Amino acid sequence: MAASSALRIERNPSPRSDEERARILTAPGFGTHFTDHMVLIDWTPEDGWHDGRVVPYGPISLDPATMALHYGQEIFEGLKAYQQPDGSIASFRPDANARRFARSAQRLAMAELPTELFLDSLRTLVDIDRAWVPDDPSMSLYLRPFMIATEVGLGVNKGSSRYTYLLIASPAGSYFSSGVKPVKVWLSTEYTRAAPGGTGEAKCAGNYAASFVAQAHATAQGCDQVVWLDAVEHRWVEEMGGMNLYFVYGSGPGARIVTPALTGTLLPGVTRDSLMTLATELGYVAEEGKISTDEWREGVASGAITEVFACGTAAVITPVGSVDSAEGGFTIGDGNPGPVSMQLREHLLGIQSGTEADPHGWMHRLL
Template sequence: MSQLSFDQRSNPNARSAAEREQVLANPGFGQTFTDHMVSIDFTEGVGWHDARLEPYGPLVLDPATSVFHYAQEVFEGLKAYRQAGGSIVAFRPLANAARFNRSCARLAMPELPEEVFVESLELLVQADRDWVPTTEGHSLYLRPFTIATQVGMGVNYPSKTFRYMVIASPSASYFASGVKAVKVWLSTEYTRAAPGGTGFAKCGGNYAAAFVAQRQAVQNGCDQVVWLDAFEHRHVEEMGGMNLFFVRGDRLVTPPLTGTLLAGITRDSILTFAADLGLTAEEGKITIEEWQAGCASGEITEVFACGTAAIVTPVGSVKGADREWTIGDGTPGPVTMRVREELLGIQYGTRPDPHGWVHKIC
């Protein structure tokens, strides 16, 4: 337990069981939120204070609040899973806590003690445990975030006050009708991140800057965008919100973390448990020319993306302004599906957890 004492106040207007079940029957993703939220304030010279579990509701912020004007904020994303025996768990929350603090440090924001981060998740999930779906493949998505709350428009210094919060939303399976391979767009016009920037941080500005390229992908008949390096626009980095893996026989290869990619928790997990499946996993650079040629020769048989929301997403085809090709036969491959099933099995408790990643909440 942390040294902070959480004031806990139940929501007097919590939804009824019938209302909740109606939502859980078709939750979508990020559309409906549970009855409570966690809030903790920070003041320079005082530290973190006024920790509370309270009813979910709107925030009242001055129009000149710093976050609106200078985007000083970071967030995380992870899930709570209801396992077969009825217990509710999180997957590697300490890894999320560590990444959260790396993001905070890059954005000149106060770090949150890891034990406080985990306790805040536990409190919210325990309070809203009935919102954790029982349907196979569904989960409760958790969104911790910190925003700058100082009022004023001076750009020379970071905010001196902040608010950390956690909200939760029941989410359905990413694949509504089975696992489908996605088509991706190679973005050569826009850049997600450059060395020395905020590419490794999970901050809102990175995602806002990516929307135009994602829209371009959709306009070209693709599901997602693939980002390339900032200098040559040739080396593959990551997909929108997901890391990439290339399958070469029994080898899994993923672009290295160079400060421009998000260090995905799912990515790290796959690099670790690949050996349990008899696979070799490593980091390695790859250009779009090598990707296309590898698919043509059969050296690259599968490609998949991975992240908290989509777990493991097969990539079936690639399109760019001057090229287009198919990966394998364009359908989810056997290695991709083995990796996906192993990850889901650990998270939902149907397979062993040899690395101690599952964190029981209640």
């Protein structure tokens, strides 16, 4: 199956009314409301990917011994569809998400979904649920592709022999309820997100499940997010929650932005990669490197580090205003969003919303 036309469509007999949908779209929040349909595609060794269908959004039935429930073979992606000024619907670099989805599948010994089938599923769902794409340029339709192991059995000597790919969609406003405001973060030395040789660079459910206790600890300390450090020395900065981090050195045209290098324990974010290119085009020096907690603290104290921000599909760019840890806290600059962070954010959003030029062809038209 290589084209979206192969997806069998079963329309929801009772979709939300225009009035209810309009009410939801005025303030959708993030990941709270879902569109009327979803995509499912099955995989077996004998038939490969088959039985692709669009069905009404709703519960799925799983045997209690389904392997995903016991051994965590589950991966996912996150990307957005944006209404463009000409009325078309486009997504930002979905081919990059498709490739990362395949890499995650490979790491967890799961079946790899072909890129074209990944893209076809996006086009088909957005087409049938087009009315759910917000026309407000500050909003989008968040797309969540995911895959689960569906073989029934408790044998743990191998991966599953059956998988199901699913795609659901949710109208999205701001990821953080406070909007674009600097967050306070906690440097976690008690917990580790990923270790060398582990699944850190895969977008798998287990990575996020393991983060909840650290996030709860950060919240108990009065912080919005947790910052992960390396598993060996607990001093090298890696990620913030589920987002990549950037550090701004200096200010103005001579500013330099640095993001922790990919070592196999960090998620290779699509937004992270895109910002490396955009920052260079805006005249900044953009590079990968290693940043220790001592360098972060001392750099802020000396004024060398002027801004810090996190980036990802859901939140785009979120400034980091202050840091706390068992050794005490500090504020970055004056605690407000910095000019480099906000320039990069507005430039990226401009490309995604279609109000700025897209010289790299990153926007992929879905409809």
